[in-house]
Amino acid sequence: MAQADIQSRAGRSRDTLYRESLPYEHGFEPLRVEGELPAELRGTLYRDGPGLFELFGRRYGHPFEGDGVITAVRLEAGQACGAARIIESRGLVHERAAGRMIYGFSAPAAQRLLNVAQRRQGKNTGNTNVIWWQGRLFALMEAARPTEIAPDGLATLGETDLGGIIRGAFSAHPHRVPTRRAMYNIGLRYGKQTYLDLYELPDSGQARHVGSLSLTYAPMIHDFMVTGNHVVLLLSPVRIRVMRTMLQMGPFHRIFEWTPRLGTEVIAAPIDALDRAIRFHTDAFFQWHYANAFERDGRLVVDIVRYRNFDTMLGFISDNGYAPGTFHRITIDPERRALDSAQLSDVPCEFPRLHPDVEAGEYRYAWLTIHGGGGIGRLDVDTGELVEYLFDDLQSASEPVFVPRAGARSETDGYVLTLVYDGRSHTSFLAVIDGQRLPDGPVARAFFDHHIPATFHGNWVAST
Template identity: 30%
Template sequence: MRAGFTSLDREVVAELAVRGELPPWLSGTLVRNGPAKFESGDRSLRHWFDGQAMLHRFAFGGGRVSYRNRFLQTPSLKSLRDNGKIAFAEFATDPCRSIFARLFARSEVNVNANVNVVLGDDRDWALTETPIAVRFDPETLATVGLTDPDDTIAGQVTTAHPHVAPLTGDLVNYVLKFGRRSLYQLYRQRGATREPLATLATDRPGYLHSFAITERHVVLAIFPLVVNPLSFLLRGRPFIENYRWRPELGTRFVVFSQQDGSVVADGRTDAFFAFHHINAYDEDGRVVVDLCAYPDSSVVDALYLDRVRGNADLPLAHPTRYTVDLADGAVRSRRLADEALELPRISYRPHNGRDYRYAYGVGAHGGGRDDFLNQLVKVDVRSGRTWTWHEPGRYPGEPVFVAVPDARDEDGGVLLSVVLDSAAGRSCLLVLDAATFTELARAEVPHAIPFGFHGQFAAR
């Protein structure tokens, strides 16, 4: 699996050989994002999350698949590739500036947008956890430029997982502004205009990679991986190494009204950590929030490149349901299935923020922690039943669900996953029937694609 953490320098355009048969209705493009360059010369980035962003485009139509890949052309990539220099701070890598240089460099923004993408409606953006996105051409993947900063909702950290509000279609996200009293600032976006929705002040902000939305609410799950913002200036450490695991704080669930931004519930439960929410919905005076939950934040350290390339044990997340009572803030939890689950996806458009049945993701075959994520998983969140796809020596990525036109069943459609074949040293695009979890087809890519994070499908 080390090929998944090896730099890819090739940029190609190719028609892919297809084994099996693609559904005749499958037409559109899948664009995936992820890190693809981890070093230049003897200089190396330190963490999986630090690799320089590359987009991968798979186009489907008439039973055929074409592929192209391209780096995002950013100042951080240019410095690393052309100058052999790490000039911008990453998630866990720092240029090692002095405190005085840090003070003068505070206006610099790292635009290594290697986490996710938004497609369509003139929003073809690559996203990371800084508030400025990178625009790209959805056909050629060429970098177009940066989105304009919005000074009305300024801050340093956001999520690469904005949500579409189920009832209004607004794009919803938050920006965290560090300060003596830091502020979580929720907003909704209509076209190019951001409108403030709610704010929450905090002395010790937590690291939140994603959040939840329902038809009527927005939910922040604030894990006890927290930071004193002064640490960024005084400690001289990379971004994430300023955070501290404080389990005595517990995990805080704050539920906001989408109507007026008021806090309608604020409860705490035992400490845990998560990168990804699965889904959430309103139910009889409660909010149901499903996440991929870890017992603590040790997974962040486990994903440093020297550890993950060295076959260190990998902490596993499990699908877990947290129910927040809107009357008293009481939080209850239960595990939804025994299989590990990460990089979760659902049938998003009809079920985002609403009651649902199926979640899809990646997991660990046999519950093993001595390998990387090596199987695909489907979970029935109502019954706990699971389905898995696993082939020895193959490592699948996030499965993107694409619904069959006019689907009658929630799992009526296919899953698209980029799979690394470690023995062959190359990847393929795997197509599974989402209902039966059986293979329909695979399209062979001419090289190994480094392990990525997230992607989106746009029909045509």
């Protein structure tokens, strides 16, 4: 089947995923299982994404504005249970009590004027990623603080600043560095001067603010990367229109401005000495996500899903025919302040994930959503070979989360978990795929009796 056909059939399902709200919430309930769930797979997959697309009959203008929904699938002894709950942010609780939309760029104009006059902050929807840290579960979005979620019932416990260390926002893309036994994340602080804060969340002990970098304008930064020694940013020129944002002038997608003349700024700084950052500019390109980064022969190797521009932002709400992202390797030479960019595969892809043990180091395989959700791919980053599995017509897969088998001996020795929407039955299911037999497709499926709206990111938490 031609790439365009695969993309378009997955695209039809994608429209539903970004438009139709979660039909109802529930705690853990048994899911119908087809196939055989591996008994050794014991734990919970947590997923996060926008799941409420309208409030009191008023639609959000962009799916990124949607209230977050946490979905969980728990696997135990070959059985599956599933739960899905809307994140009850302070803002959403306020709106429900008032019986109308109050926050954001889709609220009525008079309400937005009032919000500006009253200096009312935006809503923390927590709709992008869900992470596990020191036995606690947090929903993240890039413009706000983490929201703590109860792991068992998925109840919203509330916003946290992690013991007073978060100065501004805490983005949705923390990355773990196994050699440092810590997770790192960034957050932006907008003001007269915009700062990027780096945070460290160690496997044990207190979280800490590592340091800050000043930025030359107010950008949108979705993701970043970290190697064993360096924090790396490919700062694509998406500027926040500050006045529009302050005046809450919608629509949402227009607060961002693609400014290619600024180029992409490359920033690489030692984690332990941010003031020794190397910075230079190159031609403009955009990425939502990085796959991995590591150091080799004094160079920084950074793998990303690269786009020509920022058209994907509008592509969520209109068929603007944007060019999909493809997997690229960016090699940065800090001494020459130069980079080289090579496309490793021409297959459209997104949502890269790896075996957790090889993050921030040399690695061989990236797991990807390919063809706009029509399939899952395993890219060999050494050879460029892409092994794939395509889902059935009208099925759309989410980010593939790789779970190593206990005692795994290779990067592919484990299971790939992806939440799939089936447009024919209008339900979602968890697909469990053997990482060494990807083309065979799922060894088991666990079905919800309803659909789960789009989930962007999530993580597996093994049972202890």
